[in-house]
Amino acid sequence: MDRTVVGIDVGGTNSPFGFVDENGNILAKGTIRTDFFAEFGDYLKALIIEIELKKLEHNIEIVGYGIGAPNGNYYHGSIENAPNLRWKGIINFTQQVTEKTGLPAFLTNDANAAAIGEKIFGNAKDMNDFIVITLGTGLGSGIFCGGKLLYGSTGFAGEIGHIVVDFDGRKCGCGRKGCLETYASATGIVRTVLEKLQDGNIKSGLRNYGKDKIDSKIIYDEAVKGDALALEAFEFTGEILGKALANAAAFSSPEAIFLFGGLANAGELIFEPAKRHMETNMLNNFKGTVKLLPSGLKENNAAVLGAAALCWNELKK
Amino acid sequence: MDRTVVGIDVGGTNSPFGFVDENGNILAKGTIRTDFFAEFGDYLKALIIEIELKKLEHNIEIVGYGIGAPNGNYYHGSIENAPNLRWKGIINFTQQVTEKTGLPAFLTNDANAAAIGEKIFGNAKDMNDFIVITLGTGLGSGIFCGGKLLYGSTGFAGEIGHIVVDFDGRKCGCGRKGCLETYASATGIVRTVLEKLQDGNIKSGLRNYGKDKIDSKIIYDEAVKGDALALEAFEFTGEILGKALANAAAFSSPEAIFLFGGLANAGELIFEPAKRHMETNMLNNFKGTVKLLPSGLKENNAAVLGAAALCWNELKK
Numbered sequence: 001m002d003r004t005v006v007g008i009d010v011g012g013t014n015s016p017f018g019f020v021d022e023n024g025n026i027l028a029k030g031t032i033r034t035d036f037f038a039e040f041g042d043y044l045k046a047l048i049i050e051i052e053l054k055k056l057e058h059n060i061e062i063v064g065y066g067i068g069a070p071n072g073n074y075y076h077g078s079i080e081n082a083p084n085l086r087w088k089g090i091i092n093f094t095q096q097v098t099e100k101t102g103l104p105a106f107l108t109n110d111a112n113a114a115a116i117g118e119k120i121f122g123n124a125k126d127m128n129d130f131i132v133i134t135l136g137t138g139l140g141s142g143i144f145c146g147g148k149l150l151y152g153s154t155g156f157a158g159e160i161g162h163i164v165v166d167f168d169g170r171k172c173g174c175g176r177k178g179c180l181e182t183y184a185s186a187t188g189i190v191r192t193v194l195e196k197l198q199d200g201n202i203k204s205g206l207r208n209y210g211k212d213k214i215d216s217k218i219i220y221d222e223a224v225k226g227d228a229l230a231l232e233a234f235e236f237t238g239e240i241l242g243k244a245l246a247n248a249a250a251f252s253s254p255e256a257i258f259l260f261g262g263l264a265n266a267g268e269l270i271f272e273p274a275k276r277h278m279e280t281n282m283l284n285n286f287k288g289t290v291k292l293l294p295s296g297l298k299e300n301n302a303a304v305l306g307a308a309a310l311c312w313n314e315l316k317k
Numbered sequence: 318m319d320r321t322v323v324g325i326d327v328g329g330t331n332s333p334f335g336f337v338d339e340n341g342n343i344l345a346k347g348t349i350r351t352d353f354f355a356e357f358g359d360y361l362k363a364l365i366i367e368i369e370l371k372k373l374e375h376n377i378e379i380v381g382y383g384i385g386a387p388n389g390n391y392y393h394g395s396i397e398n399a400p401n402l403r404w405k406g407i408i409n410f411t412q413q414v415t416e417k418t419g420l421p422a423f424l425t426n427d428a429n430a431a432a433i434g435e436k437i438f439g440n441a442k443d444m445n446d447f448i449v450i451t452l453g454t455g456l457g458s459g460i461f462c463g464g465k466l467l468y469g470s471t472g473f474a475g476e477i478g479h480i481v482v483d484f485d486g487r488k489c490g491c492g493r494k495g496c497l498e499t500y501a502s503a504t505g506i507v508r509t510v511l512e513k514l515q516d517g518n519i520k521s522g523l524r525n526y527g528k529d530k531i532d533s534k535i536i537y538d539e540a541v542k543g544d545a546l547a548l549e550a551f552e553f554t555g556e557i558l559g560k561a562l563a564n565a566a567a568f569s570s571p572e573a574i575f576l577f578g579g580l581a582n583a584g585e586l587i588f589e590p591a592k593r594h595m596e597t598n599m600l601n602n603f604k605g606t607v608k609l610l611p612s613g614l615k616e617n618n619a620a621v622l623g624a625a626a627l628c629w630n631e632l633k634k
Contacts, residue, residue: 145467146468156603158570251474252467252569284491
C-alpha cells in the first residue's frame with residue numbers, strides 16, 4: 001500500500017487536498033467547500049470523512065497531515081484570527097486532526113507551505129537560503145535561512161508583503177499604509193492601472209473595460225498586445241518589487257528568490273523589470289548573488305504539495 | 318591553567334584583544350595598532366607575538382581564536398575588500414592564524430560578533446530570535462533566527478544599515494541613496510542636526526559649535542539641557558529607526574531588538590521615540606511582541622567579548 005501524507009490547502013472558499021507520496025506524486029485528490037461551514041467542528045468532520053472515503057477508494061495509507069492555511073501559526077498548529085475565514089479567534093487545527101485520526105499533523109501559513117514545497121519538491125532542493133514570494137491577491141512570503149524555514153519568535157515571521165515601502169502610500173487591508181502588497185500583487189497592479197487611467201490623455205485598450213472589470217489577467221493581455229499603459233503598470237510594479245527584493249537581500253542574503261502565483265505567470269513582463277530594479281538597487285556585496293526564478297511547482301497543485309511537504313519534512317526530523 | 322580563547326576586535330585604528338574564559342571573564346587584555354602595518358603579514362606577526370607575551374605573563378592556556386572584523390566573511394574566515402583597512406582585496410585571516418598557531422580560528426563581522434556576544438554572555442542567553450543593532454559611525458546588525466546567526470548564502474546577511482528607507486534620500490558611503498544608516502547612526506543624527514540648522518530662524522545651543530565640531534555627544538548634551546532642535550533630531554532619528562525596526566520585525570519576528578554603541582548610550586532620548594514609532598507602525602500580528610532593549614555587554618569590552626563568544630560557540634558545535 002502506498003504511504004502518503006494528506007496535504008490540505010485551506011482557502012476561503014475551497015479546501016482542496018491531495019494524497020502525496022515521498023517523491024511528490026499526488027496519488028489522489030479531493031476537495032470540500034470551506035465556506036459552507038459556520039462551525040470549524042462541522043468542517044473538520046466533513047473533511048475527514050471525505051479524506052477517509054478517498055483513502056478507501058484508492059487503497060492508500062496515510063501517515064500524517066500537512067495543512068497550509070491563512071494566518072496559520074506553525075508553533076501552535078492553529079489558525080489565528082484569519083480575516084477571510086468564517087471561524088473567528090483561534091482554531092486548534094492540528095490538535096483536533098490528531099485527536100480525530102491518531103496521526104501527526106502540522107500546519108503553517110500558505111506562503112510558508114509554498115516555500116517548503118519548493119525546498120522538498122521544487123527548484124530549491126539544493127538551496128539553504130532562499131525566499132518564495134507568492135503574488136496573488138496579496139503578497140505572501142516564506143523565507144528559508146540556513147536550511148530552515150524562518151518562523152521567528154511568534155511563528156508569523158516572513159511577512160514581506162507587509163513591509164512598508166511608502167509610509168504615506170496606499171491604504172492596506174492591514175490598516176496601515178504603503179505595504180509592499182498594495183503595489184506588488186494582482187490587486188496592486190490593478191490599483192496602479194486605475195490610478196494611471198485617471199489621466200484622461202493617455203490612450204489605452206484598458207479603457208474598453210469597466211473599471212470594476214479590470215483584473216491582472218486583462219492587464220497582462222493588453223500588455224502582450226503592446227498597450228503602453230499596461231506595460232507601464234508592469235514596469236512600475238517591477239520597480240517597487242525589485243527595490244523591495246534588494247532590501248530583502250540585504251537582510252537575509254538569499255541564493256534565489258522565487259516568484260509564484262497569479263502575477264508571476266506574466267513571465268518576463270514582471271520578471272524583467274523586477275530583476276533590473278533589484279540589481280540596480282542592490283548593495284555592492286550582493287550584486288549578482290541573488291537569482292530571481294520561477295517556482296518549480298505547478299500552480300494548480302502547489303498549495304497541496306507545499307502542505308504535504310511540510311508534513312514529510314517534519315516526519316523526517 | 319585557565320582555558321581561554323583570544324577575542325580580537327580588528328578596528329581601523331586599533332586591534333584590542335582579550336583572553337576570555339568560558340564564562341565571559343576577561344583574564345588579560347592587550348592591543349596593537351592596526352594602521353601601522355601596510356602588510357597584513359607584518360600585522361599578524363606582531364599581533365601573535367603580543368598575544369604570546371601576554372599568555373606567558375599571565376600563565377593562560379589558549380584553545381582558539383575569535384575575530385571580529387569589518388567586512389568579515391564567516392564562511393571564508395576572511396576580510397573582504399574592507400574600505401577602512403589598509404589591506405586591500407581578500408585577507409585569509411583565520412587560515413593564516415591557524416597556520417601560525419596550530420589552533421582553530423573563526424571570524425565574522427563586528428555586528429555579528431556583537432550579536433553572538435549578546436547570545437553567549439549578554440542579555441539574549443535565552444532567546445533564539447533577536448537582532449542586535451550597533452549604532453556607531455554606521456549602523457551594523459547581527460540577526461539570530463531559530464537560535465543561529467543569520468549568514469545567508471554569501472556570508473554577508475544582516476545588513477540592516479543598508480536597507481534603503483528612502484530611495485531619493487541621503488547619499489550613503491555605499492554609493493546608493495537613503496540607506497537606514499544615513500539617518501540612524503551617530504553620523505546620521507549629525508547630518509539631521511546640520512540640515513535643521515540651515516533654517517536660521519530656529520534657535521539652538523548647537524549654533525555655538527562649529528559645524529564641523531558637532532558630534533552625537535554634543536547633540537546629546539544639548540538635548541539633555543532641553544535644546545529643542547537637539548530633541549527634534551532625536552525624535553526624527555527615533556522615528557526613522559522605529560519604522561525600520563517595525564519592517565525588520567515583519568521579516569524575522571524577533572523576540573527582542575538590542576540597541577548598542579555610541580548613539581544607544583543616549584538612553585531614553587533614542588529608545589523612547591524608537592519604541593513609540595516601532596509600535597505605532599507595527600503590523601497587528603507583531604504589536605507588543607518585540608522588546609527594544611539595551612545591550613547586556615559593557616561597551617568597552619563588547620567587541621572583544623563578541624569575538625571570543627564566536628570562538629567558544631564554534632568550539633562547542
